[in-house]
Amino acid sequence: MKINQLDMQLLNTISNLNGVPDGAVNIRLDGKAVLRNSTPNIKISSKENGSGLVVEVRPGTRNETVHVPVLLTSGGFVDKVYNTFIVGEDSDVTIIAGCGIHNDSHSNSRHDGIHEIVVKKGARLKYIEKHYGEGSGDGKRILNPTTTVTVEKGAFAEMEMVQIKGVDDTYRSTVATIHEKGSLKIVERLMTHGCQSAESDISVCIEGKDGSGQVLSRSVAKDESYQVFKAALTGKTECIGHVECDSIIMDNARIKAIPQLVAEDSGAILTHEAAIGKIAGEQLIKLMSLGLTEKEAVETILAGFLR
Amino acid sequence: MLKLDNISMTVNDSNGGTREIIRNINAEFHPGKIYAITGPNGGGKTTIAKVIMGIYRNCAGNIYLNGEDITELSVTERAKRGIAYAFQQPPRFKGLNVKDLLQIARPSIDDKSLWKNLRDVGLCPEDYLDRDVGPGLSGGEIKRIEIAQVLSRNTVVSIFDEPEAGVDLWTVQRLIGIIMSKYKNNPHATAIIITHNENVLPVCDEILVVNDGMIQTRGTADEIWPLIKGDIECKMKDQCRGEMGYEN
Ligand SMILES: Nc1ncnc2c1ncn2[C@@H]1O[C@H](COP(=O)(O)OP(=O)(O)O)[C@@H](O)[C@H]1O
Ligand SMILES: [Mg+2]
Numbered sequence: 001m002k003i004n005q006l007d008m009q010l011l012n013t014i015s016n017l018n019g020v021p022d023g024a025v026n027i028r029l030d031g032k033a034v035l036r037n038s039t040p041n042i043k044i045s046s047k048e049n050g051s052g053l054v055v056e057v058r059p060g061t062r063n064e065t066v067h068v069p070v071l072l073t074s075g076g077f078v079d080k081v082y083n084t085f086i087v088g089e090d091s092d093v094t095i096i097a098g099c100g101i102h103n104d105s106h107s108n109s110r111h112d113g114i115h116e117i118v119v120k121k122g123a124r125l126k127y128i129e130k131h132y133g134e135g136s137g138d139g140k141r142i143l144n145p146t147t148t149v150t151v152e153k154g155a156f157a158e159m160e161m162v163q164i165k166g167v168d169d170t171y172r173s174t175v176a177t178i179h180e181k182g183s184l185k186i187v188e189r190l191m192t193h194g195c196q197s198a199e200s201d202i203s204v205c206i207e208g209k210d211g212s213g214q215v216l217s218r219s220v221a222k223d224e225s226y227q228v229f230k231a232a233l234t235g236k237t238e239c240i241g242h243v244e245c246d247s248i249i250m251d252n253a254r255i256k257a258i259p260q261l262v263a264e265d266s267g268a269i270l271t272h273e274a275a276i277g278k279i280a281g282e283q284l285i286k287l288m289s290l291g292l293t294e295k296e297a298v299e300t301i302l303a304g305f306l307r
Numbered sequence: 308m309l310k311l312d313n314i315s316m317t318v319n320d321s322n323g324g325t326r327e328i329i330r331n332i333n334a335e336f337h338p339g340k341i342y343a344i345t346g347p348n349g350g351g352k353t354t355i356a357k358v359i360m361g362i363y364r365n366c367a368g369n370i371y372l373n374g375e376d377i378t379e380l381s382v383t384e385r386a387k388r389g390i391a392y393a394f395q396q397p398p399r400f401k402g403l404n405v406k407d408l409l410q411i412a413r414p415s416i417d418d419k420s421l422w423k424n425l426r427d428v429g430l431c432p433e434d435y436l437d438r439d440v441g442p443g444l445s446g447g448e449i450k451r452i453e454i455a456q457v458l459s460r461n462t463v464v465s466i467f468d469e470p471e472a473g474v475d476l477w478t479v480q481r482l483i484g485i486i487m488s489k490y491k492n493n494p495h496a497t498a499i500i501i502t503h504n505e506n507v508l509p510v511c512d513e514i515l516v517v518n519d520g521m522i523q524t525r526g527t528a529d530e531i532w533p534l535i536k537g538d539i540e541c542k543m544k545d546q547c548r549g550e551m552g553y554e555n
Contacts, residue, residue, distance in 0.1 A: 218401075246401070282398035285362050290412045290456065291386040300411065304402030 006102060007071055014098035014130045015069045024066040026053055031079050042066055042093070052082040052114075055095070059088035059120070066095045070113065075105020075139055082114040087155075092124040099143055101167070103135035110142040117147065119155040119182075127159040133166030140168040147174045151182035153208065162189040163198065164306065172200045178239075180208030188217040189306045192225035192253070199228040206239040206268070217245040220302050221253035232260040235268025243272040248279055248305060309336040309359065309390075309464045309497060314368035316358055329354050329520040332368070336464060339492045342499045343511035343528075345535065351520040352501045353395050356466045359499075360392040361385045372463065389463030393470060395501070397453040399441050405452055406436045412456040424455045427485050429478035447473030458485065464497045465490070471504040479506055508532055 007029060011017050020035060024042035027035040038044045041061040045054050055066055072079055087093060095117075103109040119125045127149075133141030143163070151157050163170060178184050184204065192198050204213040215231045233241040243259045259272040279301050287297035314332040317325045329351040336342055344352045357363040359370065361382040369378045372388055380388070400408075409421055416424075422432040428451035438444065440452060450473045457465050467486075471479050483506060490498035500507055508514060514531040516523045524531065 280398055282394075283400060285382060286394065286398050287411060288382040289360055289362070289386050289392050290408075290460075291383060292411060293383050300403070300407075301400065304400060304407065307402050 007073060010071050010073070010100035010102055010132070010134070011069055013132050014100040015067055015096050017067065017069070021065070021067050023064055024055070026055075026068045028068075028070045028079075028081065030072060030074050030077050039064065041091075044068075047082070047084070051080075053084070055083065055085045057085075057087045057091050057093050057123075059090055061088060061091040061093055064093050066093065068095065068097050070097075070099040070111060072099070072101040072103070072109045072111055075103045075109060075135070075137055076107030077109050079111045079113075081112075083116070085115065085117045087117070087119045087123045087125045089120040090122040091120075094126040094128070096128045098128070098130040099132075099145075101133045101135070101141040101143070103133070103137050103139045103141050105135075105137040105139045107137075108140040108142055109135075110140075110144070112144045112146075114146045115148070117149040117157070119149070119151050119157045121152045122154045123152075124155070125157040127157065129159070129161045131161075131163040131167050131170070133168065135166075141166060142169045143167050144171045145173075147172075149174070149176045149184065151176065151178045151184045151211075153179050154181045155179075156183045158185045158187070160187045160189075164189065164191050165193075167198070168194075168196050170196075170198045170200075172198070174200070174202045176202075176204045176213065178204065178206045178208060178211040178213050181210045182208060183212045185214045186216070188215070188219070190217070190219040190227065191222070191302075191306060192219075192227055193222040195224050197226040200230070201228075202231045203234075204232070204241065205234040205236065206241055207236050209237045209239070211237075211239045213239070213241040215243045215245075218247070218305055219245075219255070220248045220250070220306060221255050222250045224252050226254045228256045228258075230258045230260070231272075232262065233270055233272070234262040234264065235270050236264045238265060238267030239269070241268070241270045243274075245272075245274045247276045248302065249276055250278060308338065308371075308373060310334070310371040311355075311359070312369045312371065314355075314358060314365045314370065316354060316363055316365045327520060329358070329365075329517075332522060334515060334522065334525075336497045336499060338463075338494055338497050339490070340497060340512040341486065341490055341510065342497070343508050343514045344499060344501045344517055345503055345508065345514060346517040346523065350517045352517050353468055354520075355517065356392055356468050356499070356501060359385075359464070359466060360390055362392075389461070390466075391457045391460050391462040391464070392466045393453045393457040393468060395468035395472070397449050399444070399449065400439075401441045402439065403441075404437050404439050405455075408440055408452065408456055409459050413459045413461075416459060420459065424459045427458060427481065428452070428455045429475070429481065430455070445473075447475075450474060451478070454482065458489070462496060464499065466499045466501070468501045469503070470500065471502060471507065476506075479504060483507055483510055505536070508535075 025037045041058045043056045231243045245257045257274045261270040284297045311334045315330040320326040425432040515525045
């Protein structure tokens, strides 16, 4: 199967790729792998039961990037996948996942992706997942990503999850476990518009001594859209955890933010901050006094906020 | 030239009535000159600045810029015609950095000017260009970045609202030098500085003293400075116990 112009554009939007990348890659288009490439350090293979991929990063691998984008372009396609990523001990790699849906049809397109990530002892992982939808049909574009991540002893993971446009319905579940001296930072960026609804449910459990967890979410809700943000942070031992959810609300949108802290040890230091508000009038006026129109000022503020 | 012709502004007060916060303001601001507006807190200085920028709408009188009546123009339109205002209390932005704001202020700005603008306000460009203009900056830093934005633009009328607040003496001296060289005898540009600063006031060509919403008195620095000198010097000591910078 060939990758056409439209697919290429979608691919570029979700992963900034302008062609086939060097290194390890698996491009999934409408349920099938259209391109797969392993490297000596990163092996990509299919699971025996055919439910998805296994990506194995050899211990000690440094500065390599794996691309595993998913594209849905035939209208009404429902895709389900279960991928496993094993990031080997002391390695340092980037995984770029993401899903782009183009739906011109009247039936719903849906991708339910389960990613199970294990960051082994002393490894460093940067994980980037971008979600995007487009298309002219009234069929919905639905994405339900589930991510489970285990950060082993002394490992570090930063996960950036971005959904900026065009996804009608999303339920995102992220479950993380952090072991001794492990560190996890989850950064979420979300924009909803029209009648979209998005729910993100993050649960981080710090099990190991001196572990640390951070959840930083910024979102913008426009028009009639609805967002729910749940972040539960549990500290079972001496550890540090912080949750921050900061939202800009516009038009007739609704936002519900539910941060939750559970400390099961007196040495757990857990904090949260949550704020929902519209764009401050002073900010608009400031930018207008530099020559921007009101519309430009709003766009500038939102783009900065979600950057 | 910027001309304020009988400007008044009324706001709704808390008892459901109205209150005139500035009234019958008449003033001309000529190119090549530096003007100071001074007077007690709550006198109406910031209100006059906001009315000039179009942030507040005057309910009586007219504003002319180089002969054009700009009374009905929006903030954006006035900015495009060359009016700039450095806020007394600048807002913060999550996600916009110093470079972003300077580039919005002056879209064609090059790296050299970016650096120069920050140095002019006493900030080290390496440390500040990529900093978020958000909750992580101090009031004094925000203030300097605000001034840098106005200095970076090519403007017809630049208004600085208490630029000295939160800025050290050395930077104030340097700012005075920059404002003098940028505006004094510039045939196209005027500076208006709202200030109580004893170093700034004497270098201004004309000082307007605003009190209780009106221009109480005006004149050259030589005429006015002796009248207000006592007030300002003792106020300085009062408010900051001899340190530079004070609130509002
Ligand atoms: N938007 C507003 N609504 C109501 N009252 C205002 C508003 N802006 C300013 N004022 C009042 O007008 C007076 C003058 O304020 P301001 O111009 O900020 O004084 P200054 O800058 O000289 O300290 C003050 O009493 C202030 O409380
Ligand atoms: Mg003021």
